[in-house]
Every structure is written in C-alpha cells, then in structure tokens.
Amino acid sequence: MSTTDAVWSEQDTTPSAIEAALRRLVVECHAATEQCVPARTLNLVCVVDREWSGEIANRLRRVGRYHASRTVVCAVEPHRRTIDAQATISVGGDTRAGEFAAMRELVVVRVGEHHLHDLDTIVDPLVVTDLRTAVWSPHGHPEAVDALTTGRAGGTPIAQVVLTDAVDEPEVGAALARACELAERSEVVDLAWLRCTPWRERLAAAYDPPARRSELHTLSKVSVRYRRDSLVSGLLLVGWLCSRLRWRPDQLTRHGELLRGRARARRGEVELRLEPVDEMSTPGLAGVETRSDRGTMLALERGEGGLTARRREPAKRRGDDVFEHVWTVLGASRGEPGILGEGIRHALMVDPTFKPALMAARRLLGQRQ
Amino acid sequence: MTTTTAGQTTGPEDNPLVEGLERLPVHPTALVIFGATGDLARRKLLPALYNLAHEGALPERFGLVGSARSEMTDDAFKQMAIQSVREFSRRAPDEKVLAKLFADTRYVIGSFDDHEVYEGLTDALDELDKTAGLSLNRCFYLSTAPRFFPVIVDCLGRHDLADREHAEVRVIIEKPFGRSLEEARKLNARVLSVFDELQVFRIDHYLGKETVQNVLALRFANNMFEPLWNRNYIDHVQITASEDIGIGSRAGYYDSAGALRDLVQNHMLQLVSLLCMEPPVAFEADAVRDEKAKVLRAISAPRPEEVAQMAVRAQYAAGTVAGADVPGYHEEEGVPEDSQTETFAALRLEVHNWRWAGVPMYLRTGKRLARKVTEIAVTLKPVPHVAFQAPQMSTGVRPNVLVLTMQPNEGVSLSIGAKIPGSRMAIRTVNMEFLYGTAFLSQSPEAYERLIIDAMRGDATLFTRNDEVEAQWRICDPILKTWETMPWPLPEYPAGSQGPAEARNLLIGDSRWRMI
Numbered sequence: 001m002s003t004t005d006a007v008w009s010e011q012d013t014t015p016s017a018i019e020a021a022l023r024r025l026v027v028e029c030h031a032a033t034e035q036c037v038p039a040r041t042l043n044l045v046c047v048v049d050r051e052w053s054g055e056i057a058n059r060l061r062r063v064g065r066y067h068a069s070r071t072v073v074c075a076v077e078p079h080r081r082t083i084d085a086q087a088t089i090s091v092g093g094d095t096r097a098g099e100f101a102a103m104r105e106l107v108v109v110r111v112g113e114h115h116l117h118d119l120d121t122i123v124d125p126l127v128v129t130d131l132r133t134a135v136w137s138p139h140g141h142p143e144a145v146d147a148l149t150t151g152r153a154g155g156t157p158i159a160q161v162v163l164t165d166a167v168d169e170p171e172v173g174a175a176l177a178r179a180c181e182l183a184e185r186s187e188v189v190d191l192a193w194l195r196c197t198p199w200r201e202r203l204a205a206a207y208d209p210p211a212r213r214s215e216l217h218t219l220s221k222v223s224v225r226y227r228r229d230s231l232v233s234g235l236l237l238v239g240w241l242c243s244r245l246r247w248r249p250d251q252l253t254r255h256g257e258l259l260r261g262r263a264r265a266r267r268g269e270v271e272l273r274l275e276p277v278d279e280m281s282t283p284g285l286a287g288v289e290t291r292s293d294r295g296t297m298l299a300l301e302r303g304e305g306g307l308t309a310r311r312r313e314p315a316k317r318r319g320d321d322v323f324e325h326v327w328t329v330l331g332a333s334r335g336e337p338g339i340l341g342e343g344i345r346h347a348l349m350v351d352p353t354f355k356p357a358l359m360a361a362r363r364l365l366g367q368r369q
Numbered sequence: 370m371t372t373t374t375a376g377q378t379t380g381p382e383d384n385p386l387v388e389g390l391e392r393l394p395v396h397p398t399a400l401v402i403f404g405a406t407g408d409l410a411r412r413k414l415l416p417a418l419y420n421l422a423h424e425g426a427l428p429e430r431f432g433l434v435g436s437a438r439s440e441m442t443d444d445a446f447k448q449m450a451i452q453s454v455r456e457f458s459r460r461a462p463d464e465k466v467l468a469k470l471f472a473d474t475r476y477v478i479g480s481f482d483d484h485e486v487y488e489g490l491t492d493a494l495d496e497l498d499k500t501a502g503l504s505l506n507r508c509f510y511l512s513t514a515p516r517f518f519p520v521i522v523d524c525l526g527r528h529d530l531a532d533r534e535h536a537e538v539r540v541i542i543e544k545p546f547g548r549s550l551e552e553a554r555k556l557n558a559r560v561l562s563v564f565d566e567l568q569v570f571r572i573d574h575y576l577g578k579e580t581v582q583n584v585l586a587l588r589f590a591n592n593m594f595e596p597l598w599n600r601n602y603i604d605h606v607q608i609t610a611s612e613d614i615g616i617g618s619r620a621g622y623y624d625s626a627g628a629l630r631d632l633v634q635n636h637m638l639q640l641v642s643l644l645c646m647e648p649p650v651a652f653e654a655d656a657v658r659d660e661k662a663k664v665l666r667a668i669s670a671p672r673p674e675e676v677a678q679m680a681v682r683a684q685y686a687a688g689t690v691a692g693a694d695v696p697g698y699h700e701e702e703g704v705p706e707d708s709q710t711e712t713f714a715a716l717r718l719e720v721h722n723w724r725w726a727g728v729p730m731y732l733r734t735g736k737r738l739a740r741k742v743t744e745i746a747v748t749l750k751p752v753p754h755v756a757f758q759a760p761q762m763s764t765g766v767r768p769n770v771l772v773l774t775m776q777p778n779e780g781v782s783l784s785i786g787a788k789i790p791g792s793r794m795a796i797r798t799v800n801m802e803f804l805y806g807t808a809f810l811s812q813s814p815e816a817y818e819r820l821i822i823d824a825m826r827g828d829a830t831l832f833t834r835n836d837e838v839e840a841q842w843r844i845c846d847p848i849l850k851t852w853e854t855m856p857w858p859l860p861e862y863p864a865g866s867q868g869p870a871e872a873r874n875l876l877i878g879d880s881r882w883r884m885i
Contacts, residue, residue, distance in 0.1 A: 037804060100778055100804055197390075198425055204386035205394035205429040209503065211535075213384055244385040305469035306422075309429065311502070325502045330470055331425030332463040353389035
C-alpha cells in the first residue's frame with residue numbers, strides 16, 4: 001500500500017494561514033492524483049499534552065477505517081505563546097483505474113495552555129463547516145472542551161460531540177458528574193459505555209424470545225464483574241438495566257471490594273452487586289449474571305471467540321434435573337484500538353439510552369441529579 | 370415493525386432492552402444450506418455467516434447444517450467451510466470465532482429427492498433444538514441448481530419441515546426463479562402449496578446492496594428530488610449494468626440463461642421499480658413491495674411485433690480488453706458453436722402511469738463491455754430557454770443528469786452547468802459528486818450478510834414477492850419468445866466496446882447512450 005503525502009508547516013502562524021494551506025493542499029493532492037477526493041464525514045479535535053502527543057497519534061493510527069476525515073490535534077505546551085502548525089494530507093492505497101481514494105487530513109497545532117480558554121477561536125477555521133465535530137481530550141484540559149462545546153456569545157458551539165473515556169478519570173463519581181454536565185449541552189460518546197455494548201446486545205437477545213420476555217420483569221438479582229479500573233462500565237450497565245426496566249436504584253454500599261445495593265422494581269426488589277476482577281487484559285466488563293424469582297439464571301462471561309453463556313432453569317417437575325446449557329455467543333473482540341474507532345464511529349450517531357443510564361448510574365453512587 | 374411471533378423484529382415495547390441498539394436481536398435460528406458445497410455457498414454464504422458472527426450479529430443460538438450430494442463427513446465439511454471463509458471473507462478471520470462458528474456444524478449427504486436427507490435433517494435440527502433447550506427458528510437456504518427448488522420444497526413439506534409450533538420456518542430461494550413466466554408461476558404454485566408467502570424469501574442479492582437501498586433514501590429522504598421526479602421534468606432514464614469480463618467458467622449456466630434472464634428480468638427491473646415507485650406508507654415489507662409491484666404492472670408486456678423496436682440483443686466477438694486480446698463468445702470454453710445466447714441486451718420500456726407516462730426507460734446489460742459499471746442515470750429535460758445564445762457561450766449547456774452509481778464507485782453525482790472562469794459567459798458541465806466511501810465511516814456489509822440476517826429476522830422488505838417475480842417475467846417472457854423465433858446469427862459487438870451499434874436504434878429523439 002503506497003501513501004502520498006502533501007505537507008505544509010509554519011511556525012508562529014495563524015488559523016487563517018493554516019486554513020488557506022489546507023485548501024491549497026487539497027488542490028495540490030487532487031492535481032497530483034485525480035482519483036483522490038476529500039472525505040467529508042467528521043471533524044475530530046484532539047486536545048493532548050504535547051509530551052504525550054506521539055502516543056495519541058499511535059492510538060489514532062490504529063483505529064483503521066474509522067478515522068475521522070479531518071483530525072485537528074491541539075498539542076498543548078505549558079508556556080507556549082505562539083502557534084506552530086503542520087498540515088498533512090495523505091492518500092493511502094494503490095488505486096486502480098475508475099476507483100477513488102479518500103484523503104486523510106491531519107493538522108497538528110501547537111498551542112499554549114493560555115490558548116485553551118479560547119481554543120474555539122483557533123479551531124473554528126480549521127474544521128470543515130457543516131460536518132459534525134467531535135472533541136476528544138484524553139489528558140484533561142476541561143477548559144478546552146468547554147470552549148469547544150459552549151457557543152461563544154450564545155452562538156453555536158464548534159463541537160457537537162464529546163468523546164470521552166470515563167475509565168481514564170481518577171475518580172468515578174467526578175467522571176459521571178462531568179459526563180452528565182457535558183451531556184446537558186452536547187452528545188457524549190463514552191468509551192466506557194461502548195465497552196458495555198456487546199453485553200447490552202447479548203442481554204437484549206437473551207430475553208428476546210417471546211417466551212422469555214416476561215422474565216425480564218421477574219429479575220431479582222444482577223451481578224456484574226469488571227476490571228478493577230472499569231467500575232464506571234459496570235455502573236453504566238447496571239444503570240442501563242435500571243433505566244430500561246424502570247427500576248429505582250438506591251445508593252450502593254461498599255463491603256470490602258464489593259459494591260452492593262438494591263433497586264426497587266414494580267414486582268419487588270432487585271439485588272445489585274458489582275465486583276472487581278484482576279485477571280483481565282483490557283478495560284471493561286468480565287461477566288454479567290442475572291437471576292429471576294422464577295429460579296432461572298443467565299451468566300455471560302468473556303470467552304474464546306465470543307461470550308460464554310450459561311443458562312439454568314429450575315426443574316419443571318419434582319425429580320427432574322435442573323436444566324443447564326452452556327454455549328458461546330459468537331463475536332470477535334475489538335480490543336482497545338478498536339474501541340476508540342467505535343467511539344469515533346458513534347460520534348455520528350445518537351444513543352438515546354446513554355443519558356438515562358448515566359443518570360441511573362449516578363443514583364447508584366448516591367449523587368444528586 | 371413490531372410483532373410478537375418468534376423471530377420477528379421486535380420493538381422496545383416488547384423488549385425494553387433493544388432500544389438504542391444498532392443491532393436488533395434475531396431469534397435463535399438453525400440455518401440449513403442446500404447446495405452447501407457449491408460455489409455460491411463457498412464464495413458468499415459461508416463467508417457472510419462468518420462476518421455476521423465476527424460482528425456479533427448472528428442469533429445468540431445459531432446452528433448450521435449443510436446438505437449436498439458431495440461425499441463428505443461432518444469434519445470435512447467444517448474444514449471446507451473454514452477454508453472458504455479464509456479464502457473469500459471480506460476480512461481476515463479471527464481464528465477463535467471461526468472455529469467456534471463451525472464447531473457444531475452438521476453435514477447431511479444425499480440427493481435432494483432422497484427422503485433420507487430429510488430424515489437426516491430432521492434429526493440434526495431436533496438435536497440443535499435439544500442442545501439449545503428451545504425451539505429454534507428454521508431457515509432453509511436453497512442454494513442449488515434451480516431444477517431442485519420444487520423438489521426440495523416438496524420434500525420439506527412431505528417431511529413436516531415446513532412449519533412448526535412455537536417457532537418460525539422460512540425458505541430462502543436463490544435466483545433464477547424460473548426460466549419463463551410459466552415456470553415462475555408453476556414454481557410459485559409449488560412453493561406456496563407448501564409454504565405461506567410470509568415464509569418465502571426470494572433472493573435478489575442486488576437488493577441487499579447498500580447503494581440500491583440508497584435509491585429509496587435519496588428519493589424519499591430528500592425533498593429536493595421528489596418535485597422533479599416525474600414526466601414533467603425527467604426526459605429519460607438509463608440503467609446500465611455492464612461487465613468487462615466474459616463468462617469465465619460459467620458457460621454451462623450462462624449459455625442457458627443469457628443476459629436478459631441473468632440480469633434484466635430480476636436485478637434491472639427491480640432497479641426500475643425502486644426508481645419509479647410511489648412513496649410507501651412505511652418502510653415495511655409489504656408497503657414497499659406493494660408499490661414496487663404497481664410499477665412492474667404498469668410496464669406493458671410487448672407484443673411480438675413490438676419486440677424488434679424495443680429490444681436489442683447481441684453477442685461479443687473477439688476484441689481487446691485492458692490492452693489484451695480476448696476471445697469472442699463462441700470461442701469461450703464450453704459455449705456451443707451455434708449458441709444463440711445473448712451476452713448483451715438492451716430494452717426500451719415505459720411505465721404507463723400518471724407519473725411516468727412518456728418517459729423512456731432504457732436498460733442495457735452485457736459482458737465484455739468497455740468497463741464494469743452499474744448505474745442509474747436520470748436525465749432531466751433541457752431548460753426551456755437558453756439565454757447564452759452565442760455558440761461559443763452555449764456549447765456547454767446540457768440537461769442535468771443525476772447518476773446513482775452502484776459500482777464500482779458507490780455514490781451519486783449531479784451534472785450541472787457552471788460558468789467557466791473568465792470574462793465571457795461561457796458554460797460547461799461540471800459534476801457535483803458524492804461518494805459513499807468519503808462520507809461514512811462504516812464499511813458496507815456484503816449484500817448476502819444483510820439478506821441472510823433479514824431473512825432470519827423475518828423482514829422481507831429486500832426480497833422479491835411472488836407477484837413481483839411474475840410481473841418481471843410477464844415483461845421479459847414475450848421478448849425471449851420472440852427472440853427464439855428470430856433469424857440468427859445475432860448482431861455482434863467487439864469485446865471491450867460500448868456494445869452493438871443496433872442498441873442506438875432503441876433511443877428516441879436526441880438521446881444517446883451514456884459512455885460505459
């Protein structure tokens with residue numbers, strides 16, 4: 001696979017000069033290879049510490065086909081007063097006659113911390129107008145996210161979507177509170193939430209056969225196991241069940257490593273239990289188990305080639321054996337590089353169940369709404 | 370769409386957990402592939418199943434049973450399936466998923482009219498139910514030569530495999546659905562004597578392509594096109610499905626089918642119906658198919674004496690493609706010397722309804738043409754008055770053309786007149802282009818992935834209904850019958866060309882075929 005790059009850079013530059021350079025590079029690229037066309041899907045603005053920008057660049061490279069069409073990396077240096085920039089347009093692949101190749105546009109802007117409060121004024125000319133814009137700020141810098149998601153003088157904000165990973169936040173309660181605050185004015189795509197998606201899909205599927213749908217309303221216990229750093233994913237999954245099934249959760253209490261609590265459902269109480277595990281290589285959930293007051297049990301665990309599912313049903317008649325089945329629910333792991341790509345893809349979508357799940361997760365932590 | 374029967378698409382009111390999910394659950398299903406060792410199964414169906422498994426899109430309980438005449442053990446079939454995925458999947462397989470997918474796969478050997486095959490299938494399917502602890506839905510995929518379709522359907526009925534309590538049974542039937550109107554009617558009658566129409570999924574894999582479905586999105590999700598989408602503004606429509614390759618190793622099939630049966634009778638008439646249909650009340654199977662069927666019914670079947678004026682056929686002669694000399698159709702391996710099978714077909718049709726009366730629909734398809742392209746080009750009528758009168762100024766004023774391209778570059782382009790930079794008011798045509806690959810982050814799934822999962826889910830929107838199939842044959846049958854009586858040899862066109870000169874005779878007025 002060959003790659004064509006057109007590069008421009010300038011020190012002590014301005015946003016307008018960068019924007020003009022980008023327009024020129026697009027024309028140059030097209031003149032060099034008529035088959036290359038600008039991709040117009042999503043702007044992604046990344047706000048990163050300069051010293052860690054290489055690591056972020058690596059993560060972005062590994063997202064594969066889910067890359068944003070224009071990525072603007074704002075590399076923050078503590079005492080910088082001026083703006084340096086480098087713009088690169090790459091056209092990857094050997095294109096055959098009659099085919100096209102999409103351009104990837106990358107702008108790296110070096111800014112100082114003092115620029116962050118007004119970052120919108122720097123980024124505005126650099127994003128493609130009318131495209132959705134997502135902001136991802138993995139090293140903190142909330143002031144930059146606020147600048148991009150709050151419209152200046154009551155105007156339209158530059159970014160409509162905030163990409164975040166609550167697992168990276170040092171304190172779970174603060175992470176959920178911040179996500180909630182951002183969700184008031186933007187759409188939030190939380191990688192911690194996306195890590196729950198396969199589990200949500202499988203729980204939905206397990207209770208989808210008509211004969212099993214009514215079982216959802218008889219659930220009496222939910223246990224979630226999570227990697228030690230991924231409590232927030234566990235809380236969001238339990239919050240999702242609470243919001244979808246209209247359970248009213250109480251605050252969880254800590255019993256050693258365990259978090260336990262209850263939710264009030266229409267038919268009675270549901271016991272909730274969250275437990276950390278150590279043996280997982282990637283963040284997210286390790287397993288989910290549900291039990292119903294009819295005596296049925298469903299357990300989903302990470303396994304080879306997908307999730308290992310186990311379902312137990314009580315004996316129908318006295319003397320019968322307990323009915324238990326174990327099978328694999330097929331699906332390939334996306335891995336951590338994949339989850340960032342999923343996050344970028346989800347920046348184009350709206351998941352109406354995230355916010356209610358987030359609210360319920362906050363109630364589980366005893367946070368006031 | 371919301372129902373409570375097993376395997377139908379569910380809504381949040383039935384299962385509150387599905388709200389917000391990209392992938393809706395599919396009822397646990399056992400899939401039986403007849404013709405499981407054939408080319409289609411190896412190249413398309415098994416890789417599609419793998420990709421669905423990779424994405425986590427298969428039902429949570431899924432079982433596969435292959436059936437064919439080839440002598441093979443369960444293990445040998447599993448190995449063949451795994452090898453097919455490795456060879457033909459659109460993505461490199463995850464070996465763990467691949468191994469799990471086919472771990473419990475069964476193979477039932479035998480001839481499709483042999484009752485032991487169906488006893489073997491019954492045993493295999495019952496065992497899958499037992500292992501799952503519930504009644505799995507059953508999908509029978511007929512990926513065999515068409516002569517076996519009625520045989521298999523009859524046998525499924527006789528062996529009580531066509532319906533069951535507490536679960537759905539569906540049958541997926543590959544194309545071609547008959548070789549003539551009479552055959553299609555007979556086949557429909559046989560199929561519907563065993564299955565209810567709601568259980569039958571007639572595959573036209575074109576309908577599973579994202580860009581074909583996008584014809585509906587373009588028309589009904591954008592207000593700017595609908596006011597123009599009628600005889601007042603549209604001059605004519607050209608639908609082209611051309612290939613630069615020859616028949617390859619498919620002489621046996623192709624020589625008995627020909628271009629009209631292979632592409633026009635099914636795919637291209639489906640494109641006409643999608644392009645011309647009225648807005649459906651909802652994007653649901655019968656609502657969409659009702660509207661498509663109306664369009665097909667509004668196309669008159671030609672009388673024999675009209676065929677020469679509205680249809681052209683031809684065969685490719687030796688020529689040059691991509692700089693290399695290639696043989697003519699008669700020199701291809703397996704083609705009879707006296708073959709009269711057309712490798713090119715072009716038609717002029719008209720949809721006789723209020724919206725489309727008087728708008729010619731030109732269809733053409735062929736092998737060994739200049740390049741591979743599938744597109745619908747909608748040419749608007751010219752502006753009523755050209756203000757830029759001087760010749761040097763007006764040379765570029767052309768009617769707008771909206772082109773929906775299905776392959777190779779999936780997208781939409783609109784040609785518009787624009788001023789050439791300079792002091793004169795000179796106009797030339799430029800294109801506004803939209804390319805799928807540049808506008809969406811997702812990779813389109815293969816058509817078969819979409820169609821298999823839709824069939825398992827019981828959503829027939831992208832499948833052809835019995836009345837559509839018969840309406841399509843009603844249009845093509847008289848053409849084929851007339852061609853059979855016409856003197857031969859057929860007109861020829863050089864391989865690598867734009868097609869036969871005779872195709873120009875179909876065009877009305879100043880129209881020209883678009884360059885392939």
